[in-house]
Amino acid sequence: MKHLDEYRDAETAHRLAAAIHSEAANSGRRYRLMEFCGGHTHAIFRYGIEDLLPANIEMVHGPGCPVCVLPTGRLDMAIRLAQRDGVILASYADMLRVPGSKGQSLMKARAGGADIRMVYSTLDAVKLAEANPQREVIFFAIGFETTTPPTALAIETAAKKGLTNFSVFCNHVLTPSAIAAILEAPAVRELSTVEIDGFLGPAHVSVVIGSQPYEFFAEEYRKPVAISGFEPIDILQSILMLVRQLNEGRAEVENQYIRAVTRDGNVRAKQAVSRVFELRRDFEWRGLGHIPYSALRLKDEFATFDAERRFDEPYIPTEGIKACECPAILRGAKKPTDCRLFGRACTPETPLGSCMVSSEGACAAYYTYGRMREAAQ
């Protein structure tokens, strides 16, 4: 398939790996590169990219998995919303198995009688509201900047159609805020083991926001960034770009994914988001804690479409499972194999932490593709 196969070519991968080896292997330094996005984490494991890299390049897995960073208290809210009389909760499939508090999940709530539907697109949620005028349809909106414009358009579409039974439970979060939190987190500053030398920038978040927002990190923190596509060749080429920047002492924003990312991103999509959403004063992230202005909420003019206000549903913070290392894993401070639940009590079949549920979570990626890796070496 065009625009896919050429970025999965084995021969190209081997040539890039050889180039990375010749630039990095004898430089006498280490390269700790954080792939921010869970999609990259997944691809790195699926294609065995770490096995192509020299030992002094370490990939650190970042928090760019919206399912993983959603705190338990927000999932509990979704469950409570779904359990209200007359409500249909429409959700992306990723959310259904995420553990809430007290062993609950949307899947279990559904088994208990709540009407929870999986949707592929926000437009499907709007259609559900049209088809069920006597019911309240709540769309469980979650995701980084990639997923936000579709939610904005759904709200505008519902408003245009005069739908009074459609609302959105908004959990959209912002990538630059999370990167800033990682660079400024005390754990990151104090523990030399999680020092990060450069970032692999997200692909599709950047399609929307462009490469410009990362320039701050390159300038202010002297960390090189390479925005990377999601295919294995994209990732290898981006790693090579970062290695070259670090070898040459540069800290710039480079764009490997030029076929879809521009400096300004998708202006039309950004405009849709700014028409509907505004910054939330505070949002709690699993692993990163409270980050000011790191998430979005609906503007007052769309308040009737805001499920939190419409149903007056409060956020009740809760602690996750104590032994679960998701928080440290999301900051890049620990690896999944450092968690004593990993692969024992916690597997993709019986996930205890969010990093094991989402296929983009670091734990799920390790478990699916990498758990025998150390034994094999």
Place this chain on the structure above:
Amino acid sequence: MCHALPVKIIALTGPDAAKVSLGGIVKEISVALIDDPKVGDYVVLHVGYALAKIDEAEAERTLALLAAEGGEALPEFAAAEAPP
């Protein structure tokens, strides 16, 4: 969550709607988020929306860069070619 696939527009079916194909799988999507969608364009598809057009010239440039990237495959990898 942020996964997206390159798909080809094969028909414009209404205001902001298009039919796309990915290796023969056909689906109706929204093109409300992109400017001037045309039949034959490749777009990045995410949760039912085209997020961007794929820039063919930039894709060519990427492939040219990749082709120019020197280095012989390392011996340990050269031996381990994937089966056809």
